[in-house]
Amino acid sequence: MLLCFIMKGVLLSNQDVQLCFIPEEKPYCDQTEEKFSVFFITVVLCVLCVGSGIWFLSDRSTRDISSDREVQSIEPSLPAWEAIDLEPFFVLLKSEKEARLTKLKVSLQVTDGQVSEEIQKSIHKIKDHLIFILSSQDVTVFDDLQKRRILEQEIVTQLNLFLVNGSIEGVQLNKL
16 A cells, blocks of 8 residues: 555656556545655655755765864964974985985984984084975965975975085975
């Protein structure tokens, strides 16, 4: 009988169709049952639409909240150049078998114990130059991922040139 109501509601636009016959001469569904089937189908469709809308909005708002949390956690209390994540700078820098830097942070701490005096002077020059590059940038550089990658690549290039040539060339940051 429920199937009869549903089918009748679906095909209600065609009034000539008579679906509900137990014997073919006597109709089983009357006008009251037709109205109920239309009401039932309308309620089911409304519940499905409202439920899927609520699910979509709740899922979306959850994603927005989590992305807002990530943005808030990135916002620095320090100046922008001090708060930049320097993990991409973790590069291997070599200088004539004398030293190996495995990490490069703003503090530029040397992880290998034995480093010659010349290399330590170079490290201080690199540190000063790195701080100069970072502090001279507009704060928006750190928000834009593409600009940040260009800046990171430029700094890595300059540091490698420094260790190879012994001098830092002029930094070309006009791409930013």
